[in-house]
Each structure stands twice: as structure tokens, then as C-alpha cells.
Amino acid sequence: MSDTSQITILQAINKALTDAMAEDDSVLVLGEEVADPEEGGIVGVTKGLSTRFGPHRVRSTPISEQAIIGAAIGASLAGFKPVAEIMLMNFTTVAMDMIVNHAAKLRFMSGGQTHVPIVIRTMTGAGFGTGGQHCDYLEAWFAHTAGIKVVAPSNAADAYGLMRSAIEDPDPVLFIENLPTYWTPSAAPQPGARVPLGKASVLSPGQDVTVIAYARMVQEAQAAVAVLKAGGISAELIDLRSVAPWDRRTVLESVARTGRALVVHEAVTPFGVGAEISAVIHEELFSRLKAPVKRLGGAFCPVPFSKPLETAFAPRATDIEAAVRSLLATA
Amino acid sequence: MSDTSQITILQAINKALTDAMAEDDSVLVLGEEVADPEEGGIVGVTKGLSTRFGPHRVRSTPISEQAIIGAAIGASLAGFKPVAEIMLMNFTTVAMDMIVNHAAKLRFMSGGQTHVPIVIRTMTGAGFGTGGQHCDYLEAWFAHTAGIKVVAPSNAADAYGLMRSAIEDPDPVLFIENLPTYWTPSAAPQPGARVPLGKASVLSPGQDVTVIAYARMVQEAQAAVAVLKAGGISAELIDLRSVAPWDRRTVLESVARTGRALVVHEAVTPFGVGAEISAVIHEELFSRLKAPVKRLGGAFCPVPFSKPLETAFAPRATDIEAAVRSLLATA
Amino acid sequence: MTAPTITGVTPDAATQRDIYRRMALIKANDERARKVIRAGKLVLPYYSPRGQEVIPSALSVLLTNDDYICTIYRGIHDMLAKGVPLKDLWAELAGRVTGTCKGKGGPMHITHPKSGVMVTTGIVGSSMPIANGLAWASQIKGDGRVTVAYFGDGASNIGAFHESLNLAAVWKLPVVFVCQNNEWGEHTAYEKATSARQIADRAVGYAMPGARVDGNDPFAMYAAAKDAVDRARAGGGPTLIEAMTYRFHGHVLGDADAYMDKARKEAAVAADPVPRFRAHLIAEGIATEAELAEVEAAIEAELDEAVAHALASDYPTVEELARDVFAPEAVVGEAA
Amino acid sequence: MTAPTITGVTPDAATQRDIYRRMALIKANDERARKVIRAGKLVLPYYSPRGQEVIPSALSVLLTNDDYICTIYRGIHDMLAKGVPLKDLWAELAGRVTGTCKGKGGPMHITHPKSGVMVTTGIVGSSMPIANGLAWASQIKGDGRVTVAYFGDGASNIGAFHESLNLAAVWKLPVVFVCQNNEWGEHTAYEKATSARQIADRAVGYAMPGARVDGNDPFAMYAAAKDAVDRARAGGGPTLIEAMTYRFHGHVLGDADAYMDKARKEAAVAADPVPRFRAHLIAEGIATEAELAEVEAAIEAELDEAVAHALASDYPTVEELARDVFAPEAVVGEAA
Ligand SMILES: Cc1ncc(C[n+]2csc(CCOP(=O)(O)OP(=O)(O)O)c2C)c(N)n1
Ligand SMILES: Cc1ncc(C[n+]2csc(CCOP(=O)(O)OP(=O)(O)O)c2C)c(N)n1
Ligand SMILES: [Mg+2]
């Protein structure tokens, strides 16, 4: 990486954590392997933090996800802003009580007396042959839960800016990191720059169709949009960045113009994030739509191990391209 | 209840379990308090089973939801058909790993060598002042999970028939029981009658609009439909019964005729079951729709304790009526 | 019940009276609550703490408002002993806007940070993981606070118990885990659910001090609590206390409790710790009958006032459904 | 390593040779796997069991194909010791349709009911709750089968461990919990994560027999396993065995293991249990050098064949994505 104006998502998150901890003593980090004696995280996202900020503020934990989120919640009730890592998204399944029944609800149930300003970092992403229990895409569960926000950046600047905002946000935020894109370089963030929660970004403007994606699917969509452009089709690409709350205004404004929309995610299609976005677009823009909103998601099965199946599991650029073409063929 | 042709949902489920256990030695029941020394369940759904079928087949458990589902999975791998109770749906949050990473995936991950024919019974429902951690409606989470089916009956006959089918089904089924409707009498099932999984039932035919509901919302919808009928509006009411897989054919056939649809559930609207149904209806019937599909769900917050708030949380008959009228006013 | 003589471990006379006042408050509050609910004036799921008065009373005299507790649905005794004001508490039980939580939390989710009640939970076992976090905060700040996590015997069988005790031990957190072993978890007897001969045995697996004590004996309970609280404050790490007690009523008000052994229950009720301690105080000359009667009368008067306040208060308006889901000031895109 | 003399607890000569054959198979398989992966012929996450050969080898000689095991991502030694055929196993590692799971499960999810391998899990702690269910089935049927749940030291800190051991004890299930304490959980050292002086101590909290044994000593391991398996078969309930061992490599192939103490690791590797047991067998006249060399050669030949078979097999077709999600025969409405 010779271009110093480019960094990876992994570096961006490390930098965001470092900057936040340096600026604010109340920011803590905990999770399995996060401290430096344990190598600063399984792929090094939290490297250097414990050395710089000490073992009180940065703690490796036992393999005890309920205890991890519980400790984060409790510390947040006492004024801290903990960033808790649940190594992989599938492991949130053992901590759902803490996340959903407590972190997301304490503000409401206490009538606003307490609140839970925690960030839950978690990684996921198929592509490494880890199979059915290591790369689920569960964002829809949390989006369906009142009281917690969900973000899923696709590039370094957004990762940095969303992490800074997530840490400062007074409520719990699930911060989803996509493993296969960790090492992809992109434009470095301005130091300290925040990306607001709940704001999408329009990556490329277009007139014919709106493509809505987040996390790794943005890269696939970008490739598809480039091919489509070469073929004379002008697709507007929206990177959702925040899944909940999502940026209705930006999405609706775009689809109102294009009249056509495609939502893409890696999670399985049924009852996924795409369903909500599709439903809202239809509700709000019924008479302006030229074709029904299309959804592309992962195959309706656990993530398979075998390489050809794993590759076929999630939508690819060619699938996105084909879906856009079929959208344009309608009506 | 003088009418002997009527029984309650609670009685119907008890009868389904009794009949299934009597017919098939491989059916087991486990969960907190399910055996008779512990009063056959917190409201008596499993009463009499342990006395009749013995402590090997009907077992009260410690408060250990992971162990409960794990035991059910393991026994199913060895040829049994366990019916496991997770007392309240909120407590599934401590057993999500067992349900989602194991029960739902073992058939796929084993390449079809093993499968997990378990039923997970769970109760939920606001109305008793139990507040934020005792009456969540989490069906969308499971519907979004490949490998597990989800049913939610609204009357005694369906409860009986779906339970019989769920027990016989070779894959895991989440069986959602609505607490506030447990004691409502309705037509008794024919002994042994199965209700197929994945089949909706049309409760009242209509021409102007299709109302799609399940569980307790069916009762509210029935009341609304009656009022609408008196006012000259003919609403077709579909009781979904199975949430996943849901009966696309019946729903689409109906909406193709009426051109208008309303989906009602108690779960919060965003990213809920209604989103999927709305998205599919739009995808399939885009040009036949006279108005965009409408969704009614619970308020976007945890279930509140205070009575007026608790009452206002979920859609009521009057809300359904108003939503139908506004649907008819469109276009 | 005889006062132990180890210096510094026996509560002094004022402290004994203080413990009794808290116990009497819990008992009177419970009787009032059952009366008011049975009369149909309030509708709520009510988990009686009758029989368990000693545990939080003997412990809370060792705590200040700055110390934290996390408790459970059956935790009204813990809250009262910790000092949650009666009016706010009752207004919450009544679901009124004047309640601790504006009526939104209800009996299973009382929060009152001013008296250190940080979490009340309805999910078995979940008081413990959160207590660790509060204790971690104190450890970082060095503020000397102690966090108490209350839970039941049934809760000692759920995963969160294990993860929490292990983490607290590894991190040497200033937390006291207090298991109120009332012999029942809903309708399930201790031995049907719990393999340990005694729950205190489980402390061994965390290399943590653990003790089973008579939780109905204020002296035994005070001594065990003092040992644990002192250790926590001094940076010595967590303790597991298994406080033996008995649940006088069914699991929840309305539960006919037919599954409970009658003789065992009658014996427990006959040994009611509240009148027992009262008699002790008088017999030992620590308080006079008149003094205690005055304390009790004051409690009744306070209860009259609290109930009246609660019933006279307004309900929250439905706008509250949309409030406190997220911070009002949070800068986000349009809400989902 | 000296053979204990208690009658019935020392494996006889044939059993010792059998244990060695399994150990040699695990070691050779591991070396082959690392070679094949390093050569780029296969791509998979690989969790080496090197150093832990004794545990499942000494245990599995006490089991039949009818007995069940539930194991974990680092469980290829458990599978091999239990008898999963090499060809099927390698084809699964290669993601081929000829694999145990048609390539759909992969290394972390090997299932092979014919040899009793019922579950392999990637979620820490989750082998135990499912093992209980298999054991419950045996208890109901009275089929005398034993279920073994393998897991790591790190897994002893997760909630599922606790719930499982408690349930097994209360229900007296025929299950053996085998903790392979290799001193590491990923990059985390035992004492950073685990409060117990020894994991075996945790058995006390379940009133369950528990023992720490030298898991690298085939005699000690066999004796402990026999005690536990016999107890389970006889209806005497569960046992917790903490088998001490050491992970020779990093957590996953590719992990540079810089966090591991070099001297400790070198000492462990120097005490490699496989050549040690080999030397013992020869020294004691239980097997000759030639006999063992023949066993090892046969293993290498079998490995050659298995790898070739795997690499020559077809991948599953993408239609497999839609298969095995639900039973094909399930009568349901239209799929969602
Ligand atoms: C995770 C979970 N499972 C089940 C329940 C239902 N439940 C509520 S109280 C209770 C019994 C708890 O017993 P114990 O811990 O001894 O506390 P006690 O009620 O005796 O004070 C159960 C099973 C729950 N609230 N949470
Ligand atoms: C619930 C859960 N949390 C975290 C992980 C990530 N993880 C995989 S292996 C591992 C270490 C397990 O250590 P141990 O139990 O000692 O087994 P070993 O790998 O040493 O055999 C961790 C933390 C996981 N797989 N599941
Ligand atoms: Mg109890």
C-alpha cells in the first residue's frame, strides 16, 4: 500500500478506537483476545490499545459473551462508553438476552433514568471456508429490535466515522465489520471526521435505477454499476451505511427520481433487511414506481463450506447486473 | 363453557400433546415446570402428561434454556421427537445459539445425514402487565433463519392440528402460543386432525380488501371485519397460521382479487413479518394492486407496563378498521 | 438467634434497630401490596418477598446510596432495604407517570439510580453480568463502591451465573453475589433443579470465597455480608453468599402453591424472621416495644401516603411509547 | 509414563497397541493435513490437534460405534480416534460431494453417525448441551450407550458448560464431559480466562465426580476414562474429566503463535506423547519396532489414498444450496 492516503477498514477501525480512547477516558474496550498479550484481537483490530491505554481500560475476557455484554452494560450505567467485541456475529446468539432484553431496553424500561451507551463490534462474512456457524448475517434481528442501532460500513472512511459516532451515541449500537473487506484499502478518513448514524451515502448518481446496498455488497454493486454504465445504463448506487435507522429520505428521494430500485444484501432474502426497504419504498412511492422493487440476498440456507457453494451463496456483481437489467425490462 | 364442542387453545395444545404421546412413544416433553409435580406448566398446558407417560418422557428441567434445547436436539438425533418448552418467547434469547446455529442447521451442515425433528413451544403476549421482558414478538427472527419453521395459531382447532403436524415434521418448528388467547373457547378439533404447516386459512371471504393476520391479531381483525361488513365493506380475512413458510399462494390469490392488502401483527412494524409479506405482494402483484400494501404492527418500543400504554401498544380492531378504510380511500 | 460476639462482626444496637426497621418495612409493604392487589385497586404481577426480609436488610446497612445493586422481579425487598422511596415505588407499581420509571418499567423493572438500584430484571440470571460491569467501573475509578447482585437459587443453574462469577473472579471485581435460596424456583423444588449439595459449593469452581449462611438470621447474614462487602471494598474481589431462606407464598400472587410441602411451609412461617428479630431486640433491651411500635406505625403512615399518592397520580400519556426508545438528542437520519 | 498395576484399569497389550495406532493415525493425519494445506492443495481453516493425541485415543478404545461423541472444530483427533473413515473425512475437508457431509459442513461440522460422531460444532461450549440429549435418549431406551462431549479449557467458562453439567447431574445422564485442557483458548492463556485452580474443581458444584488427569499419559487417561465410561454405562451418571495436554501449534493454521511461551512449548514438544508411547511399547515388549513401522506405513498409505480420493472427487453442484434445508418430503405450503 504505497498510497498513504489509503488505509484499510481494519486500520480505520483501529484508528477510530485509538482516537476515541485518547480523547475520552470513559471509552473502554473489552472482548475475547482484544488486549495486546493476546495479540490485539484475532485479526488485530484492537492492536496497540491495551499497551497505550492500560489494562484497566482494555481487557481481554474469558469466552463468555453474556458476561462481556453484561460488563459493557454495567460499566455504561456507571458512566463509561464501552466498546465490546463479540468476535463473530454468530456468537451474538449466546448474548441475545443481554443485547435485546437489557442493552436495548434499559432506557425505556427505566423511563429514561438510565441509558446504555455501548458499541458492540462484531465481524462476519463468508469467504474463508468457515461454514455454517461463522458467517451469518443477522442484522435484521437487531434492526427489528427497538432501542439498538445497526451500522455496517463498506469502506475505511465510513468505518472510522461511524465508529466515532457510534461511540459517542448515547444508545447501544451494533457495529458490523465485514471480514472479507477488512484488508481492502480505500480513501483515508480525515482525523476526527464523524459519519452520522442513520445517513446513507450516494456513491454514484444515476437516473435509471437505484441500487441500495451495504457492507461487502457495495463493492459488488460498484462493479455492477460500472459495467452497466459502460452499457449505457445509469444506476444510482446508495451505500446505506446504517441499517437501522436507515436513511429513508435519501433512498426515497432517489427512487422517486429513478422509479426503480434494487436492494442487495448477503443475508438470506426472506424477512431480511431488503423486505423492510422494499415495503417502505412501495408504501411511499407506489404511484411513482415503474417496476416493483427487487431484492437480492443470500441463498436460503446456512452458509455452506464447499468453495463453489460458498461462492454461489451471496449475490455477485453479475447477479446485480442481471437484476438491474431485468428491472429495466419491466413495464 | 357449556358448549362441549368448544375448547380453549390451552386445552387443544394439551390434547395434541397427549394424543401425540399416546400414539408415538418417541414423543417427549421437556421444559421448566412441565411435569405434574411442578403443576404441568406455569399455566397447565402440559398438565397430566408426566402422570400418564412417566418421568422418562416428560421432564421438568432446571432454569437452563440452552440445556433444554440442547437436550431436545440430542434426543432428536437419537430418534426421538422432543417437544421443548421455552416458557416465554423472551427467554429464547438465552437459547438462540442452540436454536439457530444447531437445530436449524444440522440437517444442512451434515449433508442430510442427521435432522432435528423438535418442536419448541413458547408463549408470549402483552396484556398482563409483565412489561418489557416478558412479551416480545420475535417470530421474524426465526422466519429469517433457514431451517426452522414458525407457526402461530389463533384458535383451538388450528392449535391442535398444527401441533400434531409440528411434532410429525422432520425439522424444527417454533410453535408460538399466545397467552392472552389461551382461555378463549372455539370449535374443538376433530381428534387426530392435522393442519398442514405452511397453509393459511381464509376465515371470511371478501372482495374489497385482504386482511392478513395471525395469532391474537386474528381476533382483533375478526372484530374489525364484522364492523366493516356492517358498513358495507367486504374484507377477506386470512389467518396465516404458519409464519414461515407462509402460504404465498393463498395470500397472493386473494390479493390478486381484492387488489388491496393489510398485514397485521403485534410485533413492531420495522423489519417485521409484515415487511416480507408486503414485499412479496408488491413483487408478485405489482400491476394488480390498487393501493400499496399497508402494515400495522406494535409501537416501536419495548412492551410498556403502564396499562394505558400497554393497551395502546398493539393494533386494535379500531386501528384495523381505520387502516382498511384508508386503504379503500386510496387510488 | 443469638448475637455472635466476634468484635466488629456483630451489628451494634443502632444497626440492629436499622436492620429491623428495614425488615418491618418490607413485611408491611408486602402485606399492603397483597391487600391492595387483592382488593382490585391495582393490577400487576406481584412476587412476594415475605420470608426473605433479613437478607437485604442486614446487607444494606453496610451500603450507602453510592453502592449499586442489581436485583430481580422478586426484589421489592432488596429495593426497599436499599432505600427506594415508597411513593416513587408505589407509583411505579401502579403504572403512573410519577413512578420511578414513569410507569413504563413496572414492578419487574424498577430502576432508581439515586438509591443505587441500577437494574431490576425479569430474566433469570441476568442481574449478575450487569453487576460485574458496575463493579468494573468502580474498579477503574477507584471509587470504593461495592455492587451487589441478587438472584435466586433457581438462577444458579443458568449460564449467566457461571460466566459472571468466573469473570468477576478473574478480574477481582468488587461485587457480592447474593443467592437468596428460598428452596423454590417457581414450582420447582431446589433438588429437582440443582445438582450442587449447596450453591455455595460452586464458589470453589471460581476460586472465590463462598459461604452458605442462615439468611433468616440477621446476625449470621450481617456477618457474612460484612465479610464480603469489606473484601470487595478493599479490592479483595468477589464473594458468593448463599443465604438460606424460605418463600412464604406461591411464586406469584395468585399461585395456589399446592406443590409446596405444607409442613415445611408452616414451620418456616412459624419461624417468621420479622417477629423473631423483633422479640430479640426487646428481650435484649436493644429497643422497647413502644419504640418498635412507633417505627411500625410510621411505616404504615408512610404506606398510606404512598398508596394514596400512587392511586391519585396520572397515567403516562401514549406519547411515552415513542419516548426513551432512543435519546431525544441523538442525531440520526429519519427513524425507521 | 509407567503402567499402573490396578487390575482392570491398565489396558492390556492389544489395547495399548490399539491406542497407539489411533495416536499414530492422528499425528500422521495432522502432518499430512498441514502439508497439503501449506502446499495450497486445499484451503480450509485447520485447527491442529497435535499434542492432544492421547485423550481421544485412550478413551475411544472403551467405546463402540454405537456410543456417541459430540466434538468441536479442534476435533479431528476425536473423529479419527472414534473411527470416521479417512476417505470420507478428507473429501469433506476438501469440500467434495463424496465427503461425510457432501462438502456442505466442512472441517468444523463433520458428522458421521455410522461411527457415532453426531455433532461437530464451531460454537464454543455447544457440544455439551447436545450430548446430554443423546445421553437422555440412551437413558430412556436403556441401550447402554455412552455419550462423550469433548470441549476445551476455554469452553469451561461459557454458560452452556454450566447448564449442561448441572442438567446431566440432576438427570444422572450417561455422559462423560472431557475437557481437553491445552492451556490455551485461541491466544488467551488458561489463567487469564479461568478462575478455577483446576477445571476439575468445578465438578464439586454439580456433586459430580471430577478428576484432573495427565491427558498425555495413555495409562492415566485410560484409567480415568474407564472409570467414567463404566460409571455412565452402569447408570451412575456423568463425570467431568479434565485432561491436561498442550497445543503444539497456534490456534489455527497460519497463526504465528508469538504469544505462546517458547520454553513451555519446547518442553511440551520434547515430551511429545506419540514417540514417547511408541518407545514405551517397544521397551516393554508390547510391540516391536517393525510392527509399529508397519502400522505407520499402513496409515501413510491410507492417507495417500484418502487425499488422492478427496482431490479427485467432484464438488457438489449449486443445487445443493437448496437441499437439506428442510426434509424433501416435508409437506408445506409454498416455500418462503
Ligand atoms: C431465562 C428465564 N427463564 C425462565 C424464566 C421464568 N421464571 C421466572 S422466575 C423463575 C424461577 C426463578 O427461581 P429463583 O431463581 O429461585 O428465584 P425466586 O423466584 O425463588 O426468587 C422462572 C423459571 C425467566 N424469567 N427467565
Ligand atoms: C461462543 C463462541 N465464542 C467465541 C468463539 C471463537 N473461538 C473459537 S475457538 C476459541 C478458543 C476456544 O478455546 P478452548 O475451549 O480452550 O478450545 P481449544 O481451541 O483450545 O481446543 C474461541 C474463543 C467461538 N467459536 N464461539
Ligand atoms: Mg428461589
Ligand SMILES: [Mg+2]
Ligand atoms: Mg484450549
